Amino acid sequence: MLKILKYSFYDLSRSRWSYVYFFFYLLLGVVLLFLNNDLSNAVITLMNVIIILVPLISTIFGVMYFYNSREFTELLLALPVSRNSIFLGQYFGLAISLSTSLILGLGLPFIAYGVLQSGAIWDFASLLISGVFLSLIFTALALNIALSNENKIKGFGLAILLWLFMAIVYDGLFLVALVYFQDYPLDKFSLITIMLNPIDLSRILILLKLDISALLGYTGAVFKDFFGTALGTIISFSVLICWVILPVWRIKYISEKKDF
Amino acid sequence: MVTITNLHKQFGNLKVLNGLNLQITEAGIIAILGPNGSGKTTLIKSILGMVLPQQGEIKVIDSKVHKRYGYRQKIDYLPQIANFPSNLKVKELIEMVKDLRGQSTRDKELIQLFKLEPYLDKKLGKLSGGSRQKVNLVLCFMFDSPLIILDEPTSGLDPVSLIRLRELIQQEKVKGKTILITSHIMSFVEEISDRIIFLLEGKIYFKGTVNDLKTVTGEPNFEHAIANILTSNHA
Ligand SMILES: Nc1ncnc2c1ncn2[C@@H]1O[C@H](COP(=O)(O)OP(=O)(O)O)[C@@H](O)[C@H]1O
Numbered sequence A: 001m002l003k004i005l006k007y008s009f010y011d012l013s014r015s016r017w018s019y020v021y022f023f024f025y026l027l028l029g030v031v032l033l034f035l036n037n038d039l040s041n042a043v044i045t046l047m048n049v050i051i052i053l054v055p056l057i058s059t060i061f062g063v064m065y066f067y068n069s070r071e072f073t074e075l076l077l078a079l080p081v082s083r084n085s086i087f088l089g090q091y092f093g094l095a096i097s098l099s100t101s102l103i104l105g106l107g108l109p110f111i112a113y114g115v116l117q118s119g120a121i122w123d124f125a126s127l128l129i130s131g132v133f134l135s136l137i138f139t140a141l142a143l144n145i146a147l148s149n150e151n152k153i154k155g156f157g158l159a160i161l162l163w164l165f166m167a168i169v170y171d172g173l174f175l176v177a178l179v180y181f182q183d184y185p186l187d188k189f190s191l192i193t194i195m196l197n198p199i200d201l202s203r204i205l206i207l208l209k210l211d212i213s214a215l216l217g218y219t220g221a222v223f224k225d226f227f228g229t230a231l232g233t234i235i236s237f238s239v240l241i242c243w244v245i246l247p248v249w250r251i252k253y254i255s256e257k258k259d260f
Numbered sequence B: 001m002v003t004i005t006n007l008h009k010q011f012g013n014l015k016v017l018n019g020l021n022l023q024i025t026e027a028g029i030i031a032i033l034g035p036n037g038s039g040k041t042t043l044i045k046s047i048l049g050m051v052l053p054q055q056g057e058i059k060v061i062d063s064k065v066h067k068r069y070g071y072r073q074k075i076d077y078l079p080q081i082a083n084f085p086s087n088l089k090v091k092e093l094i095e096m097v098k099d100l101r102g103q104s105t106r107d108k109e110l111i112q113l114f115k116l117e118p119y120l121d122k123k124l125g126k127l128s129g130g131s132r133q134k135v136n137l138v139l140c141f142m143f144d145s146p147l148i149i150l151d152e153p154t155s156g157l158d159p160v161s162l163i164r165l166r167e168l169i170q171q172e173k174v175k176g177k178t179i180l181i182t183s184h185i186m187s188f189v190e191e192i193s194d195r196i197i198f199l200l201e202g203k204i205y206f207k208g209t210v211n212d213l214k215t216v217t218g219e220p221n222f223e224h225a226i227a228n229i230l231t232s233n234h235a
């Protein structure tokens, strides 16, 4: 698997898009830090960008990459290499490549700014950790879509729908539900709803790290009571890890049943 | 070398292989023939584990095929369509496949044989169909495996390369290998193959030598003999 990972990563590291993605974060980091000069403000703005953009790029770039590497896949399938190595190797190659762009792109300006010496280091770290989780999750979902749909157009459509749903529609439905059922106690419902969407979960984890849950009012207090505790943190990360493991497991499952 | 029992494969409602049995014990060149869409490629891909049959068992040199992959070390395969990652250079592709299979190889000799030196630094996406087929041939023949499977090796080749290919196949045969070939060029098949297997309606319709086929059909001409099977079957 490592050999396949190496070749996928190498292939991507020569792709123009990896550099566009990297320079975008680099530019964003530099602009926010050196023009704004406020570290926690920069972290909040970055959070809003990362939470929306990382899933978008991971899904779209993911399906594009997996459709384009069809030839590579077919070549490998005839070689003495297991299907697991082929697909997991490609998956990790892409996920690691996207994560590297993110970490380096944001990391360099932040280190230059001196984040390592400041108290904001953990805020920044939580940002990157969430970003890496979102990359792992949405790349895996993208590979699921690409493997289950021979038709590229349909695959792209589904990828965009998936992102729209997770990043935007889900929150909308959530809000509507909150307003509609406002007479009922909704703490548990809110907690569970947020837990079930990795984008929302990442957002809450970062916000709580930033200690601005006061902004969220009463609900914020409920969240802090839950997510702020060790148990809450462990559960949150377990949910994120499940969000990686389940789609990766399904990649294994479908790829073993597919004709090429 | 290859044992196939009761192989069934359908894509959706389309039954392609329908209880196919085949035993290839001998070395030599065996041509797999059949009309377009008769399942030649499907049969080959089943042997390679790329297509997964609904039913039946395939064994390649004592190893089952289902859910295994190590046995492919003993197979050199030439795919019907020479699709390669288009942003790789020819040289890089060859190195990559060598790295992934890890055997001693004779790529240099083959590159020379097919006059591919000028293309080594070109990207695969920029090559013509014929040149890509030559790269395909190099990738296939640079290893030394006991079973060679060639799916339409002649497609897109110029006459000189065709002669080279024929020599190459003969050399491998002399080494005692088993070589499975599909091709549409009947003169090529007639000249090169020791035996032919004729696929029809998802089964092996005929297995024997070219002469056997001529005798059975009463046609002295190979192409007519093939046509005879098709017309008499569908009459
Ligand atoms: N992956 C697939 N999905 C659906 N149908 C397929 C697939 N592969 C092959 N077929 C169909 O199976 C039939 C046999 O194809 P193939 O084995 O390529 O025939 P041949 O190589 O003898 O020309 C064709 O009708 C083809 O369209």
Ligand SMILES: [Mg+2]
Binding pocket: B040, B041, B042, B080, B151
């Ligand atoms: Mg074919």
